[in-house]
Amino acid sequence: MIVKSEVRPIQTDKSPNLLGDASITFRSEFGDLTINKVRLMKGRDGEPFLSFPQETYEDKQGETKYKKLVYLSKDLNGLAFESVLASYAEALKNPKKKVAA
Numbered sequence: 001m002i003v004k005s006e007v008r009p010i011q012t013d014k015s016p017n018l019l020g021d022a023s024i025t026f027r028s029e030f031g032d033l034t035i036n037k038v039r040l041m042k043g044r045d046g047e048p049f050l051s052f053p054q055e056t057y058e059d060k061q062g063e064t065k066y067k068k069l070v071y072l073s074k075d076l077n078g079l080a081f082e083s084v085l086a087s088y089a090e091a092l093k094n095p096k097k098k099v100a101a
Helices: 074-093
Strands: 002-009 018-028 031-042 048-051 054-058 064-068
Touching (some): 048 074
Antiparallel strands (some): 018 031, 031 048
16 A cells, blocks of 8 residues: 655644644555545644544533544554655655655
């Protein structure tokens, strides 16, 4: 399987833990699957992680809840994470160039 990603680094005071937006494409003999609106985030420990698209809703008590829209196996998540980190590092080196890894 081939994994390709594109990352747009983001620096904002409003969301200091948001490092970038990404699109990830998984390519296999069955075809391609692209996931858009993946966020590269900085965790509490300072380590980056991927946040996949989610839906926000309110439960019966009026509390805001989040429901994942994309589930990946540990192996696929690892491949996606490596690809996004490589694309992010390259985008930081070449900020004006569109980067894909």
